[in-house]
Amino acid sequence: MSTLTGVGVSPGVGVGPAHVLAYEATVPAPGSRHGGEAGDAAAELALAGRALERVAADLEERGARAGGEAREILEAQAMMARDPGLADGVATLVEAGTAAARAVYEAFGHYRDLLAAAGGYLGERVADLDDVRDRAIAVIEGRPAPGPPEDTGQPYVLVARDLAPADTALLSPDVVAAFVTEQGGPTSHTAILARAMGVPAVVACPGATSIAPGTPVLVDGASGLVRPAPSDDEVLGARNAAAAREAVLASATGPGTTADGHAVPLLANIGGPRDVAAALEYGAEGIGLYRTEFLFLDRAEAPSAAEQEAAYLEVLDAFPGGRVIVRTLDAGADKPLAFLPPGAHEPNPALGERGVRLFRTHPEIMDTQLAALAAAAARSAGRLQVMAPMVATAEEAAWFADACDAAGLPSAGVMVEIPSAALRASDLAVRAGFLSIGTNDLAQYALAADRQLGALTGLQDAWQPALLDLVALAAAGAAERGRQCGACGEAAADPALACVLVGLGVTSLSMSAPALPAVRAALSRHTRQQCHLAAAAARAAVSPADARAEARAHLPGLAGLAL
Template sequence: MSESTARTELKGIGVSAGTASGPIALVTPAVGIDQHEPASVDPESDGVRVREALEGVAASLRSRAEHANSETSKAVLEATATLATDKGLIKGIDKELKKGSGVTKAIHDAVETYAAKLRKLGGYMAERVTDLYDIRDRATARVRNLPEPGIPDLTEPSILIAEDLAPAETATLDPESVSGIITEAGGATSHTAILAAQLGIPAAVQVKGIAEAVVNQPQVALDGGTGKVIVAPDASDVSELEARSRRRAELLADSAGEGATRDGHKVKLLANIGTAEDARKAAKFDLEGSGLFRTEFLFLDRDAAPSVEEQTETYIKVLQAFGQRRVVVRTLDAGADKPLSFADLGPEENPALGRRGLRLSMERVDLIDQQLEALAAAHQAVEGADLWVMAPMVSTIEETEWFAERARSYGLPQIGVMVETPAAAILSEQILTVADFASIGTNDLSQYTMAADRMQGELAGLLSPWQPAVLRMIQATAQGGEHNGKPIGVCGEAGGDPLVALVLAGLGVSSLSMAPAKVSAVRATLRLHDLETCRDMADLAIKAPTASQAREAALELADPIIRDLVS
């Protein structure tokens, strides 16, 4: 096949900016069900085989956790290892074996049943379906005595091609050997997307047809900002990508200091973190603190809540890492969609819309009181700490009053709320008469505004932050903040998109929190534009009839040089 006919362009969703070109490394696919296996005639013996396989998978995941590239990745791997030996999963497999299914079919059918339950729960539990499928594929390979799916040994920097990457793979990626990532599945908030951005590895997801397109092709080129993928690129393709990469490096070379527009309007640039180790690493970046510390990693996959002492120790480490820089802590965001064994409120018809976040805290006052006590103790212990505390999933002023009164009783200095529901956005003017600040979680706000599951990659277009309806919700929140003289931040993935950041600044958002690796590009973009231009961009985007037209309208007003960062 000639080079001209082999060359193919594909389009996906860019989730980690940057360019790369080079050899392809295909992630070993799952082996699947053994189509020739006999039906189970000894369910007890076959059950032992499956348990041994699952225990082996769990041990392997725990071993990988010891070499994970962050505490967050370690926590994810350890949670997946626990899932591998879940009693409910094993019971489901035993049930399939007793029905006469072959061993691998029993594993697959039981996992599919379990996965359906997790999808119904939504949120964090829906995200764990990828973990569950990874367990299925590894256990199946073990009982078939075949290689487990995964990344091959890389002898040179390569671009990974996969259906999707499971946590066991993403947690140990080495940016020195993985120059890019392309997957057919996944979404903007998937494990793959978030970790790639943290590591600075260019990545695109939802690149349909990539596996078929790279058959017998040695190289691929990738633009992780736009999601553009070129299979069998020619010399001019590679040259252009390399030129873009150089221009991007030059643009970012002088990106340092506070976030601000060209005319000096301040926009704080902060980091999203999940653990004390994340805080330690993020604090080394040139940024202004943390705009979102997700505390649920302290609570998940445990038989009992962490003690006040354990929580205090963690919060002290986080505050110490950032010194006098701002740290915004989100209180426990768990409940029906992130079930805790020690805080089970019972089954619900629609858990994604159930007693999660602050609603759980209002049912289990002991949990929120212990967390607030620990945060107050940590604040007292770290001299000069700038601690802000906010509640998740707030929808009413009554909820705001309940949380603010409770948090202030512990002497905490800055009390805020997350704006993740249209209700909170619309009522922001009233809510911010009580709260000291608000932070917009664009991932959930997009999900609830557009009635689209944010974990379903096929709905990525509906979940775009450029959707005019979502922009109007952000605008309403910012207006509520302006009316009350209260700061409004954004801590969803949208804040890390340089072009979206300009629009957010124009809407009145005063701080943006993102993966630390994204800060330089956002800072450089802000400094190329004055506030009036940002406001004009926001006005055009708000009035646009579609998401794509909103983005194009903003891009038309942007300095052409930023196309190397955003398009």
């Protein structure tokens, strides 16, 4: 076969035999009916319900094992399986006589059509929806779920029409040399997870599944080239080019700074102690977001203070003298805790009782967590900072800061995830010691785009000019009070957007660890003035695509990095 071309979404070169994932989901026959009796309908409905719940539980279990971004992605898929609207659709079809498998297929079809028609980022979510549907139907029909082998004795190139997060979350670079898919894009979950794993990946590569299984394949995740049966010279050339790029990235070592010496600390996002090794490997200067939910979810009773203290201390000790920013428990609403009594039904959990609001309802949970954090800080040379999620008002910021003071914690900050917090950042910063912008939730609330509603996910683009305006307001409000204002999340992992964030006034950047070298190199090739110009150009644009293009025009160093 000749060389195939796709979109490189995770840099590096991978070589190995092709493992073509050719699973074809069974489509239940149209018109499939059950017996028609009330008892038959009840049995079919129960069968569908058990299948969807089994899929949801399996996805959550895989996410818990994988951790990090994979956990968040798989938990979102589990929510698809438990969606009340979907359950209502299945029930309506079953009560009308449709068999369980076909009812699930048709109920998912409505949501699938919406995503597919939207295209772009939304279209890339179709694979996630299809995966949940196909797994549920497989359970109903008593068939094994799709998935790649976990180990074949040597790293292989996983080739597929598309890949669902559950297929890839538990794999590792020791098992998979590269990913290649015919569908997907830079924001597909294949791309996100590949970057987090540090595995080369090419998506949107037509003809990939026609590669014969077992054929040696060369994958260049930077250029997007996929070469079946490569010669030794081709492999050597690709590896030399990748090594040259890596050398450029590796040359930008040490603390994050712009070309003219403006310091921008580069921190890592982690989901628990097991993510610390990668943060250290990629040169993180500290931790900018330590998600603590792993300690609380999927358990019948709250974690003890001692258990929490040990988990916090392990991370603090990994960064002696460095900053470790811990986000207090962000649960409630769509992430209920089994050991707390259920609250009132919330028709829109995204606007419900979560984050700092949950702490106010259950102060005993907060008191234990803050006490454990204070105990860990007292035993470590790491510099602990604690921040609360979902803060909307200055009063909430002051309430949380007072609670941290009472617990003996020296630095209490808040996350800026709600437009009101960005608009009145100066007021929040009167008592909050620092601010940290969570761009994903800030986009959700600013653009009225529920993160779990596929038909609106395209509005989550971090290049939205309105979102950039809010970031600028938050940074300016913090600066007015002499406070630091960081940004955490995958927006900071985009080298071009990282430069723009600095131009907007953001003082530190936190991201998944593998993204750190490229961001460090991008900053080192641009002055602070260039970052300001890029930020101004992006804010002057009227669409995310225009904002990205206008910003890159002021960031010439990105071309030299092949970014």
